[in-house]
Amino acid sequence: MNRAEIIIIGAGSIGLAIARRLSKTGRNIVLLERHSSFGQDTSTRNSEVIHGGMYYPTDSLKARLCVDGNRMLYELCSKHAVLHRKTGKLIIANTENERKNIEEIYHQGQINHVSNLQMIGEQEIKKIEPNIRAKWALLSPESGILDATELMRYFEQEALANGVTIRYDHEVVGLENRNNDYKVIVRRDNGKTEEITTDVVINAAGLYADKISTMLGIDIENAGYRIYWVKGEYFDVNERHRGKMSHLIYPTPTPVSLGIHVRMRLDGTFALGPNALYVDEINYDVDPIHLDQFFSDTQKYLPFLEKSDLTPGIAGIRAKLQAKGETAKDFIIRHEDDKGLPGFINLVGIDSPALTACMAIAEEVAGIYKEL
């Protein structure tokens, strides 16, 4: 039987950031991933935005880990040549209600210690983004974009270099807690199962983090760990508009998402999205029927767009703790010893801004690990 000191489930941005961070402890670490390579689920199916951190409630993990993660990511990307750009971002307003909304975000940003936020008016907006229509905007100079695949490759290579064993095509299908040891049952791509025992299990399974929690007997309804899948589709914008904007452009947010915004790519092309649809299955197709909605939502602030500029692009699925109609929930990152599971570090509801926060989340987990 195989033995490890730490098992991490899931090689998305979170599992990989944790593997890299904990690899410095010199422990025998095994990272298990059901796909044949990293980041096949949510970590490559998103806007790749490095968020500033102004949206999230005071003292929430999302606020703290986003602001810290933003700084840590820029440092790492600059030092290790991971492609990124500090584009800055405008959250725009065209009505009085929207203006009040962005002012509230500005104040929340001050409370969350987001640097350099500024409220700007139409004249200034015209100077920096002449092609968009907006009366007011909140400028967040610390927001930007990055290549998430490159970031994960960097984490993967660092973890491997520090001795972590990464097993792709290994799906965790069972977990048992036996006298504070864990038996992890994995199914390989050839259908065979094997068992690994470990002292510590870290659940970074993204869309399936609630399923992993259930395997250890946690009642996810009582604990508030049920994950709702919320799909976000993107439409690509014709390349003829490449370079028409230099900042990320966002409308005011809705309760479930940051709104259909301009997703800027590092090559200057862009897409629009994501929308927010509660779904019961994992399916990354983009429904062309939603094109009209995307066009009418964005044409208000991107007047140069024509409907024929839009074509279906990628989609991603958010792992949300909020049921339809509920308010947004914070990340859950905790040691489950009070549930009779010492050594089980659980990460549930790791939705946006977790790509931005991944390094700070890894630091948080390292702190919990140290106290075990």
Ligand SMILES: Cc1cc2nc3c(=O)[nH]c(=O)nc-3n(C[C@H](O)[C@H](O)[C@H](O)COP(=O)(O)OP(=O)(O)OC[C@H]3O[C@@H](n4cnc5c(N)ncnc54)[C@H](O)[C@@H]3O)c2cc1C
């Ligand atoms: C549309 C959209 C836009 C977003 N935009 C942004 C953004 O611009 N900026 C930002 O900061 N955040 C953004 N996010 C959020 C961010 O992408 C996610 O929070 C982050 O990628 C989550 O990473 P993860 O590692 O937890 O999950 P994942 O990337 O999903 O990784 C989890 C891994 O666990 C594996 N796994 C699951 N179950 C098992 C099992 N039983 N055995 C083995 N492996 C298993 C999966 O295969 C997967 O590889 C966005 C999300 C969406 C959906």
